[in-house]
Amino acid sequence: MAVVVCSGYPCSGKSFRSNQIKEFFQKRDIQSGGSKQIIVLSENSHSLDIKRSAYDTSAAEKPARAALLTAIIRLISPDTILIVDAPNYIKGFRYQIYCAAREVKVRVATVYVLTSQEQCREWNKLREGDDRYSDETLENLFLRYEEPSSMVRWDSPLFTLLWSDESIPQSTLDALWDAVDKGKVSNPNSGTVATVKAPTDALATLEKTTHSIMQQIMSSQDGFGGFITLSPTPSSSPLKLMLPPRNITLPELSRLKRQFVTAQKKAITLGTIERGSLDWSEDGVCQRFVIFLEEQLQR
Ligand SMILES: Nc1ncnc2c1ncn2[C@@H]1O[C@H](COP(=O)(O)OP(=O)(O)OP(=O)(O)O)[C@@H](O)[C@H]1O
Structure with a gap:
C-alpha cells in the first residue's frame, strides 16, 4: 500500500x-x-x-x-x-x-x-x-x-x-x-526501471537473419504446408518452421518482415527493461522471427 x-x-x-x-x-x-x-x-x-x-x-x-x-x-x-x-x-x-x-x-x-x-x-x-x-x-x-x-x-x-x-x-x-x-501511485516507467541497451551490431544481425529466413521460405515452400528447416546463417543453429498449407507470397512475407523489424528496432533504440532483456545473437533473433512468423501465418 x-x-x-x-x-x-x-x-x-x-x-x-x-x-x-x-x-x-x-x-x-x-x-x-x-x-x-x-x-x-x-x-x-x-x-x-x-x-x-x-x-x-x-x-x-x-x-x-x-x-x-x-x-x-x-x-x-x-x-x-x-x-x-x-x-x-x-x-x-x-x-x-x-x-x-x-x-x-x-x-x-x-x-x-x-x-x-x-x-x-x-x-x-x-x-x-x-x-x-x-x-x-x-x-x-x-x-x-x-x-x-x-x-x-x-x-x-x-x-x-x-x-x-x-x-x-x-x-x-x-x-x-x-x-x-x-496519494498518487505511479507505474514503474523508463525513469525508474533499468534499461538494457542492445549491442551495436544488433541492427545488422536483425537485417541479415530476417532477410535470409525470408529467402529460404520462398525457395523451400511447396504449397502443402508442414515443417521446413531453416539455416539462416552459417553460424546460427538450424530451426524448424511450420508453414500453412498454401503458397505464401513475397509481398505477404515482406510485410511480416517489416512489422517484425520495426518492433525490434524500437527495442534496439529504446533498450529493454532489465527483466525482459532480449537476446540479440543470431540464434536469438532467428528464434523470435520464426515464432512471430508461425503466429502470423497460422491466422
Ligand atoms: N520530539 C521529541 N521530544 C522529546 N523527546 C524526544 C523527541 N524526539 C526524540 N526524543 C528522545 O530522544 C531520544 C532519541 O530518539 P530516537 O531513539 O527516536 O532517535 P533516532 O533518530 O531513532 O535514533 P537513531 O539514529 O539511533 O536511530 C529518545 O530518548 C527519545 O525519547
Missing part, C-alpha cells in the same frame, strides 16, 4: 516519530475497517541487527544498507503501510526505496525528522553502551546528511516534523494519512 521513509540526523527522534505515526495510523485504520498491516521497520527489528557502529566506516555501512533495503523489499506489500525507521540519509538510497515501491505500485511518503545537531548530541549523550553513537560518527553523519527535498519526486510528498513539537500536529498526521491512503 505505502512506504513511509523516515529520514533525519542520528539520534534525532526517528523512532520516537515512527511510533507516533504508527499509533495514529492504527487508529485511522480501525476507523476505516481495519484492513491494513502497519509495520515499523527499524534497524533492529525483522531480523536486522544494525549497530550504531555500522556507521563508523563506509565499508561497514554498505552491507548494513543492503540488508535494510532487502528487508524493505521483503516487507513492501499492497496491504501494508511500512514505516522505515532508519537514517535514510543518502539521497540515492531514498531513490532506491522509491524505485522498489514503484515496482510493486505502492505509494511513497517521506518524513523528515528535523532536529538541531545540538539536541541530537544531547540525546545521544543520554544513551549508554552500544546504543550510543561515538562522537566522531555522530559528527561525521551530520556532515554526510543529504536533506530530503520536496522538489525531487522520490522525497515527495515530504512532511517535516520539528523536534520542538512533542506531538505531531493533527493537520500533518491527516495529510500523511491521505498521502498513504489516497
Whole structure:
C-alpha cells in the first residue's frame, strides 16, 4: 500500500516519530475497517541487527544498507503501510526505496525528522553502551546528511516534523494519512526501471537473419504446408518452421518482415527493461522471427 521513509540526523527522534505515526495510523485504520498491516521497520527489528557502529566506516555501512533495503523489499506489500525507521540519509538510497515501491505500485511518503545537531548530541549523550553513537560518527553523519527535498519526486510528498513539537500536529498526521491512503501511485516507467541497451551490431544481425529466413521460405515452400528447416546463417543453429498449407507470397512475407523489424528496432533504440532483456545473437533473433512468423501465418 505505502512506504513511509523516515529520514533525519542520528539520534534525532526517528523512532520516537515512527511510533507516533504508527499509533495514529492504527487508529485511522480501525476507523476505516481495519484492513491494513502497519509495520515499523527499524534497524533492529525483522531480523536486522544494525549497530550504531555500522556507521563508523563506509565499508561497514554498505552491507548494513543492503540488508535494510532487502528487508524493505521483503516487507513492501499492497496491504501494508511500512514505516522505515532508519537514517535514510543518502539521497540515492531514498531513490532506491522509491524505485522498489514503484515496482510493486505502492505509494511513497517521506518524513523528515528535523532536529538541531545540538539536541541530537544531547540525546545521544543520554544513551549508554552500544546504543550510543561515538562522537566522531555522530559528527561525521551530520556532515554526510543529504536533506530530503520536496522538489525531487522520490522525497515527495515530504512532511517535516520539528523536534520542538512533542506531538505531531493533527493537520500533518491527516495529510500523511491521505498521502498513504489516497496519494498518487505511479507505474514503474523508463525513469525508474533499468534499461538494457542492445549491442551495436544488433541492427545488422536483425537485417541479415530476417532477410535470409525470408529467402529460404520462398525457395523451400511447396504449397502443402508442414515443417521446413531453416539455416539462416552459417553460424546460427538450424530451426524448424511450420508453414500453412498454401503458397505464401513475397509481398505477404515482406510485410511480416517489416512489422517484425520495426518492433525490434524500437527495442534496439529504446533498450529493454532489465527483466525482459532480449537476446540479440543470431540464434536469438532467428528464434523470435520464426515464432512471430508461425503466429502470423497460422491466422
Ligand atoms: N520530539 C521529541 N521530544 C522529546 N523527546 C524526544 C523527541 N524526539 C526524540 N526524543 C528522545 O530522544 C531520544 C532519541 O530518539 P530516537 O531513539 O527516536 O532517535 P533516532 O533518530 O531513532 O535514533 P537513531 O539514529 O539511533 O536511530 C529518545 O530518548 C527519545 O525519547
